[in-house]
Amino acid sequence: MPHSDDLLWGAYGDISRFAALLTMAELGLADHLAKGPLTTAELAERAGAHAPSLRRVLRALAGLGLVTRAGDDAYDLTERGAALRSDAPGFLRSSIRMLGEEGFWYAMGTLPETVRTGRSAFVERHGHLYDYLARNPQSSELFDDYMTARAAAFTEGLVKRYAFPPTGTMVDVAGGKGHILATVLHANPQMRGILLDLEHVVDHARRTLADEGLTERTEVVAGDFFVSVPSGGDVYLLASVLHNWDDEDALKILRNVREAMNPGGRVLILEVVLPDTEEPHLGMDVDLRMLAIFNGGTERSRDEYAALLDRAGLAMGDVIELGAGASLIEALPR
Incomplete structure (x- = not known):
């Protein structure tokens, strides 16, 4: 020792x-x-x-x-x-650059103040992360590069380890530039996709999906998942979404998804799942970043996700390890 x-x-x-x-x-x-x-x-x-x-x-x-x-x-x-x-595989370089970005650096340096008050010092100074990124294009580009590189690390595991339906529509809620949706659609050529994200993001998604030759199989929608999500989907993907929000806000998102989905549809939640013990785990580090950057943002354990899903009218199904610290939680209507 x-x-x-x-x-x-x-x-x-x-x-x-x-x-x-x-x-x-x-x-x-x-x-x-x-x-x-x-x-x-x-x-x-x-x-x-x-x-x-x-x-x-x-x-x-x-x-x-x-x-x-x-x-x-x-x-x-x-x-x-x-x-x-x-050009190295993985997302190490983009992760380091993102964590060293001025706002993120400030957030971690002021963690004691956040713990003192229960309010993110970053949010108190800069507002919500996505508003901050919208005002700072260079930071937004760094963040997008990080999210794209991070997604690539586990998206391969997603399409290899999860059995998507052979047909139907997947709705990628807060789908960013569309790289995860594109990967899923290439692996499942009879599926169609809808991507929902904020107004300042969707043009990037349209370009990505066009570059991937998927314009005819996809629709890109600007909107707010707290208000509604596109209806009629068979699969709803929430990738690195729920950990940004406290339980009540996460519940609003899940209930909107539950209301919009087709009968027999499913929800896929792609997040870090905390272990039940306090052993060293990537999720513990990420959880402190959520604490520093968001008011209410948090990583959750399997039991915490099960309780949240139950309140939204959903039942937890399989939990699949995807690598790079990420897990896929399948949820089905109750």
Whole structure:
């Protein structure tokens, strides 16, 4: 067992290590080093950085095993560091960049104030996350890139491990740019799709679905899921939606879905599901982000989802692990 002081000092150093990772991700250092070692001066020129400052960060990155010395003042990319290339599979680089975004950084830094008051300090300063993103296009682009990359990590598992109906319509509620819907429709060529999202998002979705050759099989609708969702669907997907809201707001969304769905339809909830124990789990980290960024946002356990679904007139079915920390909860009408 590590000494308690070791744990505390490890946590103390985490923010410095994250700042070094963020610098590597933001400056694209892994991309610049992808073809071989560079001197600090060469790397600084390509990354648009101050060489003496960059040298100090590279020293820290070498300690993390992400780069390695390749001469007196040159560095090379390691296999571990290659995970931060822009073309690397997974969503590590986009996650780091999103967590280092100014508003997200502020949210985590003011978590003590949020815990003191029970109100998100981020929301008190910036308003709801999606209003903040609408006002800040660069942040919105970072967030969209993160969500797209994150979705790619578990969407493959979604279409491989869940048996969608061979025909019918899937409604992707708050479907973002439409990458999950596109993947499901490609895997199920007799299905049709409807994507619902906010006005400032739907044009991106239309472009994605057009690029995927799915315009004729899809409809994109601008709307508010607290008011209503498109009716007549056989499958309703809520991917990373309910964790943004407290139980009462999540219940409004689920009841709107329950009212709109076809008889015999189903609801698919794609979220992190917390374990019943307090063992280390990705969901615990994500839950603190929800606490910091949203008023009422929360990750939930299987029992908490079952209780929420029951109040909405739905019964929990299978819970399927998809990888990348995500699970798929199937819910059926009661």
